[in-house]
Amino acid sequence: MDWECCWDRDVVAMGDCPNIHEGDEDLLLSRRRRILEKCCDCANFKRDLNRFRESGHTLAPVFSLVHAEYQRQKTQIQSLVSFLDNKTLEVRFLHELGSVLQSSVDLEEVLSVALTAITAGKGFGMNRAFLMLSDRETNNLYGYLAIGPRNYEEANQTWDEISQNDMDLQTLAQSFRKNKLSSERDKFHDILEQLTLQLSDTNHILIKALDSKQPMLVEDAFHNPDVDYSFASLLGVDTFLLMPLISRNRRVGIIIADNCITHRRITEEDMRSIETFTFPVAFAIERASLYERLQVELSRVTEANIKLKEQQELIVKMEKMALVGRITSSVAHSIRNPLMVIGGFARSILKNTPLTDPKRDFIESIVGEAHQLEGVLDEILNYSDDLYPTKDFWDLNQLIETVLHELEERLAEQNCEISFYPAEHLPLAHIDYKQVSCCIRNIIISDIDGISGLHLEIRSSSDSEHIYLKLTNRERRFTNEELESMLTPFATSHDMGSGLGLALCRSMLEKQNIPFFVAAPPEGGIQYTLTLPIEKEELT
Amino acid sequence: MSRILVVDDEANIRLLYSEELAEEGYQVVTAASIAEAVEKLQGDVFDLTVLDIKLKNESGIDLLQRLVKERHDMPVILCSAFSCYKDDFSAWLADGYIVKSGDLTELKQEIARVLAKKAQRAKGGL
Numbered sequence: 001m002d003w004e005c006c007w008d009r010d011v012v013a014m015g016d017c018p019n020i021h022e023g024d025e026d027l028l029l030s031r032r033r034r035i036l037e038k039c040c041d042c043a044n045f046k047r048d049l050n051r052f053r054e055s056g057h058t059l060a061p062v063f064s065l066v067h068a069e070y071q072r073q074k075t076q077i078q079s080l081v082s083f084l085d086n087k088t089l090e091v092r093f094l095h096e097l098g099s100v101l102q103s104s105v106d107l108e109e110v111l112s113v114a115l116t117a118i119t120a121g122k123g124f125g126m127n128r129a130f131l132m133l134s135d136r137e138t139n140n141l142y143g144y145l146a147i148g149p150r151n152y153e154e155a156n157q158t159w160d161e162i163s164q165n166d167m168d169l170q171t172l173a174q175s176f177r178k179n180k181l182s183s184e185r186d187k188f189h190d191i192l193e194q195l196t197l198q199l200s201d202t203n204h205i206l207i208k209a210l211d212s213k214q215p216m217l218v219e220d221a222f223h224n225p226d227v228d229y230s231f232a233s234l235l236g237v238d239t240f241l242l243m244p245l246i247s248r249n250r251r252v253g254i255i256i257a258d259n260c261i262t263h264r265r266i267t268e269e270d271m272r273s274i275e276t277f278t279f280p281v282a283f284a285i286e287r288a289s290l291y292e293r294l295q296v297e298l299s300r301v302t303e304a305n306i307k308l309k310e311q312q313e314l315i316v317k318m319e320k321m322a323l324v325g326r327i328t329s330s331v332a333h334s335i336r337n338p339l340m341v342i343g344g345f346a347r348s349i350l351k352n353t354p355l356t357d358p359k360r361d362f363i364e365s366i367v368g369e370a371h372q373l374e375g376v377l378d379e380i381l382n383y384s385d386d387l388y389p390t391k392d393f394w395d396l397n398q399l400i401e402t403v404l405h406e407l408e409e410r411l412a413e414q415n416c417e418i419s420f421y422p423a424e425h426l427p428l429a430h431i432d433y434k435q436v437s438c439c440i441r442n443i444i445i446s447d448i449d450g451i452s453g454l455h456l457e458i459r460s461s462s463d464s465e466h467i468y469l470k471l472t473n474r475e476r477r478f479t480n481e482e483l484e485s486m487l488t489p490f491a492t493s494h495d496m497g498s499g500l501g502l503a504l505c506r507s508m509l510e511k512q513n514i515p516f517f518v519a520a521p522p523e524g525g526i527q528y529t530l531t532l533p534i535e536k537e538e539l540t
Numbered sequence: 541m542s543r544i545l546v547v548d549d550e551a552n553i554r555l556l557y558s559e560e561l562a563e564e565g566y567q568v569v570t571a572a573s574i575a576e577a578v579e580k581l582q583g584d585v586f587d588l589t590v591l592d593i594k595l596k597n598e599s600g601i602d603l604l605q606r607l608v609k610e611r612h613d614m615p616v617i618l619c620s621a622f623s624c625y626k627d628d629f630s631a632w633l634a635d636g637y638i639v640k641s642g643d644l645t646e647l648k649q650e651i652a653r654v655l656a657k658k659a660q661r662a663k664g665g666l
Contacts, residue, residue: 336621341552343642370642
């Protein structure tokens, strides 16, 4: 019998078999392989088989049976291989997804990966996805993020871009997060804004899906009695998939996915695949949210620790200052007793010294100097009592009035006059009352010391942040060098007066963050300016 | 003539007070410590005590408290180099408080005031 197929030949040439093409050269020499791989599916072979059956040979029906079974099993194996290939891809994809989700505690990264996985062709291949998160404080479910094209043009453009850059899921998610996260949020702002509902609204399809903790395929949404028409209209599709995100029995949120562009049917298989994926996503979202809250709490604790440290440093500083105060006080006390004896006996001698005695001037000098030194000691002792400022809110106008009242006698003795112009509705100043009083008193004493008939002007004013106090004496004249000398610690000048000294005043004021300026305007006179804080300053 | 007991651990200060107060017409007895003061108070009668607060390792406030209990009819003027004791509640038991100074005018005025008050009280039978 002449056979149409080449199965009976050990060797064939290229062109003898219609199913052998370039690349199949090995089959030309291997009869066994050629029969199994090519002949069984060849039309020529089937015709040869028919002729064989028609020949009436007893083996012919058996042969046909074996051939048919072989073909059935081959098809089945091919189908299984295809299924396994798909499953392998799916497992690889889920593994990749799981790796990213497990390793990230960044909420935005987790969300980017989750939504990219749903919409990427290499992922679940849905056209569009919305993520809604639950808010425990407001008891709301609200639209947080969405991904996908809004029209055909955009869809084609996006898919072209993706096909040109062969990226794995993580890279795709990173690219989305970096380049598109914000714009996608804006793009879907109108829909996301309306996707807010109460978690207690158990009639809503979203809450039903959440409560059931099972994915739900919603079809014919515009006519589905379970679906609110306005919700279906908002999405603009009649078929969509709802995937609740549940972690440790807690409703984390829900993902809505659809094929709004391709309208590809969403299958049960799609739903099952995505269901596997929602568990790690829910867990990752909750973990990232908790991590975010942890970070907030951590930053609060860190901030509290910094403040605590600052307070500790402040306490140490205050203790040091208190120690300095005690030492200063002790030294001043040691000086005061002998000074008192010197001054006391000098006065005693002076009383019994005739006015004509040439030594009387010397004794008067001792009395005068001892008196002045006692004054300085008083200031030092007062100052050391309050080396560290104790701040509170005080009425500056009242403080000035009190200082002026204390100085009344001295001003009268020197025939000096002070005009005070208090600002109305002056806010309270955050200052150490005692130190600021002491400084203002000393500024005045320093200014009028040794000169009679002076007239000073004091004005208070304020803005939103500070209170300003200006003391002006238009009658005195100072050069810049003299001003510099007045403000330099330990500099000696007759014009410094007998008070605490402007340098010490400035030092005390600066400790309270009160800038103190002394200026000699070109037109003459001298002006002292204090800028006092209204608010309690933050620790830095 | 009023008798004044001056208690101060500084010899020069005791001398200064003795001189100045004697000149004012007072009879002055001095003591350098609390023990010496107590001894003199037991054997004598004084119209007033001028008491220093810091007496080496002792406190004049302790003697003040004792005097208030045992000699409540005798006024005490505290005389200290420190002004801060003015704010000490214990110091308020004294009839006067003077910060030490080479100018004794204030002390003399205070002594005169306290003695006048004492005399007035005695006169009024209070």
